[in-house]
Amino acid sequence: MKSMIVYGSEYGTTRRYAESLSRQTGIPAADYKELKDLAGCGLIIHLGGLYAGGVKGLKRTVKLLPPGARLILVTVGLADVTDPENIRNIQTSVQRQLPAPLWKNTQLFHLRGGIDYGKLHFAHKTMMTLLCNQAKRIPEEKRTAEVRAMIETFNAKVDFVDLDALAPVQEAIRTALP
Structure with missing residues (x-):
């Protein structure tokens, strides 16, 4: 069965995961922007x-x-993927982006990425500044772990990439291949 790794990365963190997964599995990887067909x-x-x-x-x-193609979907973001609330929020968002039959048959994984505020495009930097300012107005006792992390890392460079976290994705690929 022919397989393909497709990635969408703005600042390079997701690309790092995709290229590592490609090396580990031998499956070719391509930026979604270069994709013509599957x-x-x-x-x-x-x-x-x-x-x-x-x-x-x-x-x-x-x-x-x-x-009939199978989809394994891996999200990469700043949110702590060990926090059940973060996972529920990501899953709810992803579910809205997929047709119901595809959602039911998609394997979903979540990885932590990183951010370097110095490299953000103006629009993203503005959005993050607005989000952080809004988060700071939330009373301390009502802040989620995700909100606290955003405030703590604002205007910093953080890298949570863990290539070993690809192991469950590799196993899902092995299981999916004949």
């Missing part, structure tokens, strides 16, 4: 950075999915 692919692994609740490149990948 004809003949039975398994697509999409890694996408989380931006304002959306998964970068997912819409295009879904549009190009051949009938």
